[in-house]
Amino acid sequence: MSGTGARRIRVRVEGLVQGVGFRPFVCGLAGAHGVSGFVGNDPGGVFIEAEGESARLEAFTAGLTAQAPPLALVERVSVEPVEPVGESDFRIVPSRRATGDGTWRAPGGDLLGGARAFSVGDLSVASVSPDAGTCAACLRESRDPGDRRYRYPFANCTGCGPRFTIVTGVPYDRCATTMADFEMCGACAREYGDPGDRRFHAQPVCCPACGPVLRALGADGRVEAGDPVETAARWLEAGRVVAIKGLGGYHLAVLAADGPAVAALRARKRRESRPFAVLAPDAAAARTLVHLDPAAERLLTGTRRPIVLAPRRGDAPVADAVAPGARDLGVMLPYTPLHHLLADRLAAPYVLTSGNLTDEPIAYRDEEALRRLAGVADGFLVHDRRIEAPADDSLVRVFRGRELVLRRSRGYAPAPVGVPWPFPRPVLACGAQLKNTFCVARGTQAFLSQHLGDLESHETLRCFAESVEHFCRLFGVRPAVVAHDLHPEYLSTAYARDREGVDLIGVQHHHAHVASCLAEHGHGGPVIGVAFDGLGLGEDGTLWGGEVLVADLVSYRRVAHLETVPMPGGAAAVRQPWRMAAAWLDRVHGDAPPCLPVAERHREQWPVVVRMARTGLNSPLTSSAGRLFDAVAAVAGVRDVISYEGQAAAELEARVDPGEQGAYPARLIEGEPLVIAAGDLVRAAAEDVAAGTDAGRIAARFHRGLAAAVVRAVRVVGEGTGLRTVALSGGVFQNTVLLEAVVSGLERERFQVLVHSRVPPGDGGIALGQAVVAAANDRR
Structure with a gap:
């Protein structure tokens, strides 16, 4: 409460401060420090006016950052003094909204102590919170027979639930979400308006009396009688494919241990071999599927609830067809009450994969989903809360104890x-x-x-x-x-x-x-940038993909690259890695190639493809690291033809024998730019195949040899430029075997190495x- 000697300040908080319980938090913080005033949302973030003694105001403003809610990300707090008005309480006021004259004003300006209208140019626009996994308190309620939200699939509070996928505008209020379709009942309204309740100003708040409704639909679209979760569970136990509407779209589910059901899902989804993700009921169940280190388990159980890629256990209770040819398995935990309810009922892992056909976006609109998935799903578990923004599941793995986001x-x-x-x-x-x-x-x-x-x-x-x-x-x-x-x-x-x-x-x-x-x-650069990926158009008109650049944010210079080779058939060479093997083997052996199984497997087309490469007919030149991996995978007998992008490289990585310490040599060919003789790696792999060497040892020697060549090339560039910082990027560096070898080698050479974590490489x-x-x- 304000009094003699009171000061008043106007505060603006910017960042991820809407949809995370920030206004209720500010109310509680104000009460704890005995200050009066108000807090509200506007398109720029959170605005506050606070009044009280100087020491109390200082403690209050410090707490805005130091004690912010777990889901918040405070980027800036600005404070300016204003005249005291002698308020006696602290409250949440109506949100300010955009007006036609380019300003943001609050309804009832006089009530707010004459707060000025902010120009759009004065403020950034507020960040919108990502969706958050169900918190422990909401989960307890959904499992408590005495709670009014018992078995309710849409329980949420200020600390969890849908955010980005339901937001239609800012500031973040219920009227600017798809929850505007549902009028709160009296009980929910009391929670929403109670500063002491964890649902205080939780915009998606709802219950069985006023919120979204879950239904089970048969393949014909008709509503099935009975409990929808129980119906879906019975379908899954009977080997059926079930489409489930989640936070950001529809998923397709089958029991992970049911081989025929997994095979049926693959056939209907037209997804021949790309690994499926598996949802485990809890962390203990996840540990029966994969080996989890502490960092991976923290990611798995955190509020973001991504799919975590981790080494698969040999005795994991999942069908082989869930992740064929993969050493790792993607696991996730339930992230909505609906997923928890289904996991509790099944008490077994189930596949949860995007609700689409291969190469299509995830289905998220109800009518469209029923149409697009009609030939895939045997039944649907749906609800009537609209999804405004589609969002597939995120995918991460751990590198050196840190998160590496892949999707x-x-x-x-x-x-x-x-x-x-x-x-x-x-x-x-x-x-x-x-x-x-x-x-x-x-x-x-x-x-x-x-x-x-x-x-x-x-x-x-x-x-x-x-x-x-x-x-x-x-x-x-x-x-x-x-x-x-x-x-x-x-x-x-x-x-x-x-x-x-x-x-x-x-x-x-x-x-x-x-x-x-x-x-x-x-980091603004300049740095030595190593960009290894599948393909990208180079400034010389060829297809790059194994590049060493000297770069800053403005410009770059190509200082080294992998040896170029034709891609016989263009896009066909991406789908058929054996074509890249043919091009590389012809490059390194010419008219006297060794007699290798890969050539024998494709003996009818091999001469034609070699002629294409030699003449350049529909055979663009490429320096691609991804196509080099393809060639070695085919030479080693790992993968000749792929059904998804990057499959050959991923399976080659999975075959690496960790005990193998050998490395194939690769020369550096002097010039401007410097050339890494990638053909040397292919030649060495072919010689090992001819000698009967195991594919796991070949894969290891190739990875180690390529990494060593990259480190040597960077060392040469560093000596010539004086640069000592290296940035590694491109899809090939999702391969943690290669990434570890390159990072370790560069660190031994005393380079500072920048790798991705929050943004996919x-x-x-x-x-x-x-x-x-x-x-x-x-x-x-």
Whole structure:
């Protein structure tokens, strides 16, 4: 309570402070320190006016950061003095909303002590919270027969539940979410309005009397009688495929131990061999599936609830067809009350994979899901809470005790990536063709979108365009600069070029990879950037993918690369790695290739493919590290033909014999740029195959040899430039065997090494790199 000698301050809190229980937290903090005033939301974040003695105000403002709620991310707190007004309480006031004159005003301005109207130019736009997994308190309620939310699939509070996937606008209030479709009952309204309740101002608050309703639908779309969770459980136990509507879209489920059901799911989904993720009921059950170190278990049980990729146990109770050819298994824990209820009922792991056909985006609109999944699912578990933004499950693994995000989506997006350099004008970066994400940026914040998938279908492109417009609305971004990849046939590039009234900036693919790593670390360069991936258009018109660059945020110089080789058949060589083996073996052996099983397996087409490579007919040159992995995988007999991007490389990594300490030698060919003689690695692998060497030892020697060659090339570049910092990026560095070998080698050479953690090293992180490169050039 204010009194004699009281001061009053106006406070603005920016960052991830909406949808995380921040206003109730501020109310409690004010009560604890005996200050009066008010708190509210606006499109820029949280506004506060507080009145009291100086020491109390100082403690109050310090607590805004030091004691913030677990889901909050406070980026900036600004304070200015104002005249005291003599209030006696502290309260939450109505949100300020945008007005037609470009300002944000609160209803009843006089009530707020004459608070001024803020110009849009004064403030950044508030961050929107990612969805959060069910908290322990809500889970206890859903399991308590005496609680009014017993077995209710949509229990949530200020500390958990849907956020990004239901938000339609900012500031974050119920009217700006899809929960606006449901009017709170009296009991929920009392919780919502009680400062002492953990549901105080929890926007998605609901209960069985007033919230979303769960239903089980047969394959014909008719409602099934009885408890929907029990019905779905019985379907799964009978070997059926069930479509389940989650937070960000539909999933397809079967029991993980049911081999025929897994095979049926693969056939219907047209997903021949890409591994499925498995949902375990709890951490103890997850430990029966995979080997979890402490870091992996922390990720698994955290509020984000991603899929965690970890070494599979030999006795894991799952069908072989769940993850064929993979050493690791993706596991996750339930992250909504619905998933918990189903896991409790089954008491067994179940596959939970994206509700789509291969190469399509995840289905999230009800009518569309029923249509698209009609030939896949035998039954549907649905509800009537609309999903505003689709969000697939995130995928992570652990590298050196730290999180390495491989797919950034539910639970992570759209949390901003803060950078130390301002974006002079709002930027839209359109990302890559595969594993697409896009990025909108303004101020010092880059908002990387959720994973959208490969832009190879009308459905995915439509989802991309709708998601871009949604992000621009949410974060108040009207792009003035649009960044895109140099490849003219990428649909993301075509989308960028169709934008009117903007400045277009093309960003080379591998420069964007390196810049993404720099942005994550707040490092402006220059550095030695190693960008290893599948393919990206180079400035010389060839397909790059094994690059060593000297780069900063503005520009780059190609100083070294893997030896180039033809890709016979172009895109066909990506789908059929044996073609890359043919091209490489012809390069290193010419007219006298060794008699190898890979050539025998494809003896009818082999001469034709070799002639294509030699003549250059439909055989673009590439320096791709990914295609080099493909070639060695085929030579070693691991994989000749793939059914998903990166399969051969992933299976080659899985075959590595950890006890093998040998390494294939690879020369460095002097010149500008320096060339790593990748053919030496292929030749050595072929010689080992001819000698009968085990594929696991070949895989290990190849990984170690490639890593050693990269380290030597970087050392040469470092000696010539004086640079001692290296940034590693590109999808090939999702391979932790290679990543560990390269990082360890560079550290022995006393280089500082930057690797990805929060942003995917693959194409899912490339939009961030495009955004910061565009901004750096815009600042010039």
